[in-house]
Amino acid sequence: EPEVTQTPSHQVTQMGQEVILRCVPISNHLYFYWYRQILGQKVEFLVSFYNNEISEKSEIFDDQFSVERPDGSNFTLKIRSTKLEDSAMYFCASSAMQGSGYTFGSGTRLTVV
């Protein structure tokens, strides 16, 4: 079964530092997404990405955040100047097409101290 791979599984960073969360989507998928889930809360949409550009983003996805597909396999989320409230599990997902099921990765637990 193809998987979405996320690294690292856990990242601890100092407040104000920049972090890059990495994802390798399923190879033939064309649509990519980032979500976050604060402990005990719901899964929140951050951004969707298709054809090398952002399709949609939420109110959470402000100038602090950016996404990139630097090569044919990786999909990254960069968080600049991290804040304590950025501590959450960040999930990457991919789908083959619009209107098909999403495959989620196992997540990166980001802890900002």
Place this chain on the structure above:
Amino acid sequence: SQKIEQNSEALNIQEGKTATLTCNYTNYSPAYLQWYRQDPGRGPVFLLLIRENEKEKRKERLKVTFDTTLKQSLFHITASQPADSATYLCALHTNAGKSTFGDGTTLTVKP
């Protein structure tokens, strides 16, 4: 504002019974709706997708219905098993890929 409500935080049922989970939404016109399973500390796992022009979908012991007039989806697990115990999430999606998840319902199936 857009709102999604899943019927209850927790649902306890006996093994072998049918579990029915509800997802209601307001101020939203989704292109499709998905149901996911999430286990503690893990990412959501896709179960079923239903489009706005579909009424019902089935997959093995799972069934989902979608009523865009009532703005409601029902998710059924028949012949439930203890292994079905998990949190179940509904999520509404636009065609552009923006999605909104519900808070989830934690199902416990007792032997």
